[in-house]
Amino acid sequence: MTRAVAKPLLIALAVLALLAALAAAAVVALNLRGEAAIPDDAAPVQDATPGQVERGRYLALAGNCAGCHTARGGADYAGGVGIDTPFGTVVASNLTPDDATGIGRWSPAHFWRAMHHGRSKDGRLLYPAFPYPSYTRVTREDSDAIYAYLRTLPPVARPNDAHRLRFPYGTQAALAVWRAASFRPAPFTPDPAKPAEWNRGAYLVGGLGHCIACHGSRDGLGATEEWRGLAGGTIPGQGWYAPALNAPHEAGVADWPIDDIVALLRTGTAPRGSVTGPMAEVVYRSTQHLSDEDLRAMALFLRELPPAETASPTPPARRDAGLMARGAKIYDQQCAYCHGDQGQGAPGAYPPLAGNRAVNMATTTNLVQIVRRGGFLPATEGNPRPYGMPPFGHVLDDDEIAAVLSYIRGAWGNTGAELGRREVMQR
């Protein structure tokens, strides 16, 4: 190699190194933006009032913290639930005030930094499976209340399990780049043109409620696409679709009475719909425990969501007569007993299938899940003894599930397209 070639190469390398250093500095700066330094001697605080602790207990329910931080049959808030993502499994941490394994040594400032900035006490960046892109809107006052409540829990010595993420997603550097591109800490900003009740609803839905974690879409790097709003999304790793809350043909409630929206969130069932799958858990563990005022505020906000500009679906031009006939036969044998021979259902017990938008929705994964696995509505104070549907996964094979769902989506004036074995086999 001659000097004449080496010199430009060296310059190019130096420029590249400089650019890399600048990019790294930018990523670091973007990750730390808005953060106030926490003093080294920041210590746990135990001076909460009973009112603050009770407020924190309530807010932890509003955020369904236990949904991830309490394992089935495990101690309250001791962590251990694995959250499946396209990048691997993130394991929820121990939130009990155990010094060694929980948040016993955290100060309120550390807790706030986790909620608002997505950084742990030891400085590590947190994975957004912990929905801090939503929790960043939670006020310092509410964060302190949740902290105060968590400190009253019995400490549980349960070491946190390591996340199981594929390379490079398991590295802090990759997470830092993701955060620089996709996360910006920001407080909730009320809309002065809207009434206080609407703003309360917006705060709960967009903050602790983290509804967008399921009801929103995600980009290729797994970030919720805030700009699309609550436009529906496939729940990573669960095989359920969380329908759009801003679309009349999915789960929009713009034309529901406020009382019905409140009833759905409080009891799991309402005159025009009921909750299944992951939403049954949300009602069971979170919204059924909320105050009437907060549920009404959420209902008001949801009802006034700007409607999505999507055309209402049109029925397919033609249907496969053989498939419809096979489906009709299965329907009569297996489904009509409860859902009625005209898909009319039975009020209070079995949902109608005729004209049911959950039946006609473009995405059919929920229907397949319901047929295969059955289920009960959540047992709530307002609906303590729900009726149930058997799992048909043992009774019907994939072709039969496709046939009966195609029939249900085409009968009685329904508008859903037929589905094939391929849709049923997707899990």
Added chain:
Amino acid sequence: MAENQGLLHVHAFTRFARRTLRPLALMLAAAGGPALAQAPVPDTMAQRMAACIACHGREGAATNAGYFPRLAGKPAGYLYNQLLSFRDGRRFQSDMTHLVAHLSDAYLREIAEYFAGLDLPYPRVPTATDASPDTLARGRALALEGDAARGIPACVQCHGAQLTGVLPAIPGLLGLPRLYLASQMGAWLTDKRHAPAPDCMAEIGRRLSNADIHAVASWLAIQPMPADPKPAASLPAPLPMRCSAETP
């Protein structure tokens, strides 16, 4: 299906479902399907528990073919403990964990009491078996005498002299499919089925060999139901080991 021991069982499920459930559903539909759906839905536990029929048979009476266990007449405390275990992560049959995931303690208690209170005739127990006489003799010995040298108590010491269970929370072992019995014992052996501590059956299960499980399940599955198939009111002697089933 972590409680099942292999694909074989899943196939057995499917065969069972096709042979038994289809006619059952047809029967229900014929008996009052469409007409019933027009009438108000009965405000009864029987109607609420229609979700259980598909697997456990009408009113939880089940059959002794296939896999699914009978529910009718089992001690309420036992059924309640199992429902809690499915919900709270101690038992792992995926359909069951899904069905009870969001049901309250109070409702699960009511469900347990509903099935415990059903007094239905048992289907005829099969007498044919492919197990060898030696295997059956070994199973009989384990059930009635246990194996003291290996710390295995006899089934009758806890499950009642008639093996029909003991109130309030120890289940009967008769009238159950061999497949179900064997897969439950296998689940204890492989640490896939749990009860709250002290988990007596997990302890015993770990002492069983595959051959023990095959033998005792084969023998239990062909024992006729006694004239009185109800659980015993109490045990004549204290349990041989500590067990959470004593305090449901």
